[in-house]
Amino acid sequence: MTLNAAPLLFRFEVESSENLTYIPMCVRFNLDRFGLRISLSQWQLLPLEDRRLLARFPVDEDIATEPNFDHALFEMLRTHANVEPEWFEPDEAPAWRDINAVPGGIAQQAALASLAAPDLEAWARLAPFQRYVLAKLARKPESNHDFVPAMREFGLAAGA
Structure with a gap:
């Protein structure tokens, strides 16, 4: 281990x-x-x-x-x-694994924060764990207080 x-x-x-x-x-x-x-x-x-x-x-x-x-x-x-x-049964193909489509929840969180959602190229450049984090933070329809700081830390928003 x-x-x-x-x-x-x-x-x-x-x-x-x-x-x-x-x-x-x-x-x-x-x-x-x-x-x-x-x-x-x-x-x-x-x-x-x-x-x-x-x-x-x-x-x-x-x-x-x-x-x-x-x-x-x-x-x-x-x-x-x-x-x-x-x-519970883990999702066999979670949305964050797909580098060819940014999950919709991420665009919704970005809109709530007045940010641009990552484009496909930026999404694909993220490490799998970073994609997981953004998808997890964006899973609910209300604004998540960690979403903007995560976007900044991952180089997807100003102030990174």
Whole structure:
């Protein structure tokens, strides 16, 4: 198992995660990848060191590369919260993987923020994890406070 040296947080997350009080995007990615769902209250029941460890897991799409995230999460939740995560069937072809179409939610979030949505070329240049983050932040119809900072950090909006 190859963990990152430190929790994998974007600059826009450092302040909003409030020292891992909220579930960071790297953990959300792995939850979605493995088809696991936990509540914010379950996340917050975990000791800070466990949350830091979960945030150090790689964000690689290949489950065979890192099969231990789900096992670690199960053990931590059983030990500290006496609960298990909820299972769901992961999306086989999420919109963020498609470099030939920018998901509609991203255009909607960009419009809410008076920004231009990324064009196909800019979308395709993003790393897969960055595309995941933008799609995740844009999944709801209301404005997301992290969307504009993420667009800036990824070089898609002024002020990057």
